Amino acid sequence: MLPLRKNIAEMAGYVPGFQPEDEAGWIKLNTNENPYPPSPKVAEAIAAELANGGENLRKYPDAASRQARQDAAELYCVDPSWVIMANGSDELLNNLIRAFVGEGEEIAYVHPSYSYYATLAEIQGAKVRTFGLTEDFRIADFPEQYAGKLFFLTSPNAPLGFIFDNAYIEELAQRCAGVLVVDEAYVDFSDQTAMTLIKKYENIVVTRTFSKSYALAGMRLGLAVARPEVIAALDKIRDHYHLDRLALVAASAALKDQEYLELTVAKVRNVRDCFARELCKLGYQVIPSHGNYVFTSPPDGNGKRVYDALFDRKILVRYFSDPLLKHGLRISIGTREEMKSILTAMTEIG
Numbered sequence: 001m002l003p004l005r006k007n008i009a010e011m012a013g014y015v016p017g018f019q020p021e022d023e024a025g026w027i028k029l030n031t032n033e034n035p036y037p038p039s040p041k042v043a044e045a046i047a048a049e050l051a052n053g054g055e056n057l058r059k060y061p062d063a064a065s066r067q068a069r070q071d072a073a074e075l076y077c078v079d080p081s082w083v084i085m086a087n088g089s090d091e092l093l094n095n096l097i098r099a100f101v102g103e104g105e106e107i108a109y110v111h112p113s114y115s116y117y118a119t120l121a122e123i124q125g126a127k128v129r130t131f132g133l134t135e136d137f138r139i140a141d142f143p144e145q146y147a148g149k150l151f152f153l154t155s156p157n158a159p160l161g162f163i164f165d166n167a168y169i170e171e172l173a174q175r176c177a178g179v180l181v182v183d184e185a186y187v188d189f190s191d192q193t194a195m196t197l198i199k200k201y202e203n204i205v206v207t208r209t210f211s212k213s214y215a216l217a218g219m220r221l222g223l224a225v226a227r228p229e230v231i232a233a234l235d236k237i238r239d240h241y242h243l244d245r246l247a248l249v250a251a252s253a254a255l256k257d258q259e260y261l262e263l264t265v266a267k268v269r270n271v272r273d274c275f276a277r278e279l280c281k282l283g284y285q286v287i288p289s290h291g292n293y294v295f296t297s298p299p300d301g302n303g304k305r306v307y308d309a310l311f312d313r314k315i316l317v318r319y320f321s322d323p324l325l326k327h328g329l330r331i332s333i334g335t336r337e338e339m340k341s342i343l344t345a346m347t348e349i350g
């Protein structure tokens with residue numbers, strides 16, 4: 001027998017959304033990727049970094065990501081000491097657990113939300129607790145003082161799409177003895193953010209990803225904003241060259257092109273809101289969404305039936321067998337044409 005740690009041997013491992021091997025021929029609306037390309041400035045910056053036969057790649061990247069941190073700090077109006085860049089926001093979620101949660105200590109999150117928090121906590125040997133939701137999308141039975149080390153709040157919620165308002169997030173920050181991590185993976189598709197609360201509450205950390213609104217899932221980029229003590233701790237435990245040269249220039253170019261971001265986000269939101277209205281006309285229930293996806297359920301409450309029928313038509317969406325989610329589907333917002341195709345298919349399927 002290999003001397004694997006018990007928690008690793010016993011854990012199941014995270015199952016990401018299905019990626020077809022042959023992508024051509026599929027309409028892929030299952031992993032919340034952006035249907036539009038990233039800012040053209042990103043490809044330009046990467047091409048420049050690759051100039052002279054890739055001469056720059058001979059040298060290590062800037063281990064401290066100084067330029068990208070500076071660009072993010074300007075955008076969020078904070079000092080660069082309040083920002084850390086990351087190899088996808090998943091790296092931050094992992095390192096937050098490593099920094100704050102010892103073996104046997106507890107993290108918590110809302111179920112349903114992003115179950116990858118549990119996988120990361122299991123690797124660390126931490127305990128995992130989940131809280132449910134009330135009908136009006138508040139956290140059910142949240143204690144007056146939550147004593148766990150980290151509480152992960154996905155806002156906007158994935159897969160459901162609603163968002164927690166800042167008054168409620170402030171209340172949660174006060175009720176958390178540990179750190180409140182607000183995972184704002186989808187917040188660019190919304191009109192609000194908890195970023196404005198980081199100065200007021202010393203236990204709030206906000207994480208962002210470039211995978212959704214910036215259309216850079218393939219580049220693996222994320223960032224966190226928090227007080228310098230938290231950033232310094234995260235800096236200690238990350239791999240020292242965690243971002244390669246191409247990712248670093250891509251991050252800077254993307255952050256600096258806010259005009260492009262606003263344009264693509266506006267298109268996605270527009271298509272999302274039209275799609276939601278059309279689903280309602282089909283008799284589907286739709287939760288108003290602040291992300292680039294909608295959670296919707298057919299009149300018979302059988303998500304699997306619709307998932308299978310869409311799969312047969314080479315349309316991929318996300319179905320969760322979880323009892324709280326199996327009545328519906330999470331459908332990522334694609335191009336207008338893709339959403340037209342899925343609507344036609346769903347009209348046939350019923």
Ligand SMILES: *Cc1c(COP(=O)(O)O)cnc(C)c1O
Binds near residue numbers: 088154185220222
């Ligand atoms: C996509 C997603 C992430 C991960 O983002 P990466 O930057 O691609 O690692 C984190 N949290 C939530 C809720 C997500 O949907």
